[in-house]
Amino acid sequence: MVEGVRTSPRGSGGTGTEPAETSLMQRVAAGDEQAFADLYDVVAGPVWGVVNRVVRNGTFAEEVTQEVLVEVWRTAARFKPGKGSTLAWVLTIAHRRAVDRVRSHQAALDRDDRAGRLDFRRPFDEVAESTITNLEQQRVRQCLSALTDLQRESVVLAYYNGYTYPEVAEVLDTAPGTVKTRIRDGLIRLRDCLGVGQ
Structure with missing residues (x-):
């Protein structure tokens, strides 16, 4: 079980x-990190449940759940209380992200299949896309280097090596709750470094 993610929803009709x-x-929305930590604890379980029902892959579900929670952090100011509940708003984001992940994964499979049938070099647009991806990866590496050692170790183990929270905690000999906090804080710093949503 992933600490803070694979928790059971606190009721299908809301909390x-x-x-x-x-x-x-x-x-x-005002940038209160403690409020984000508290909201994270409330919505992470229901988000994971919605995402997992769509993507049907535990690893993808964990990744998408974290993406959703980062999006909630950076777009909280867009939430309009009069238009629905907080949980409904967050779960709408979760469902959209999950559908996007399924489509993206299928598109990647289709591209790989097409590429496997070709015996000539990739078209220019794919080469350009690869170059842009490499530049983005360099930028992410630079931002990772700005994290504390503890945050960087936790994020790299979870997102680059595919470890679950308990596995990260075991490797680092640290409590799962501490790992969750390190990853959450690391994601916030990465978002600020990359200028996502700014």
């Missing part, structure tokens, strides 16, 4: 604490 969740979301 029953919407005013508190709305307040948390407003504080997150």
Whole structure:
């Protein structure tokens, strides 16, 4: 079980604490990291459940869940309380991200299949795409180097080596809750470094 992600939803109809969740979301929109940590604990389980039902792959579900929570952090100001509950808004993001991941994965499989049938060099647009991807990866590596050693180790183990939270905790001989905090804080710093959503 992944700490903070594979938790059971607190009710399919909502958490029953919407005013508190709305307040948390407003504080997150103002950049309150503790409010984000509290909101993370409330919504991570339901998000993982929605995502996993769509992607049907535990590893993808963990990755997409983290992407959703980063998106919640950076777009919290867009939440409009009058248009629905906090959880419904977050789960809408989760469903959209999960569908995007399935489509992206299928498109990659289709590209690989087409490439496997070709016996000549890739077209120019694929070469250009590969170059852009390499530049983006260099930028991510630079931002990773700006993290603390503990944050970087946790993020690299989880997202580059595919370790689950408990596995990261075991490798680093650290409590799973501490690993979750390191990864969450590392993701926030990466977002700020990369200028995502700015």
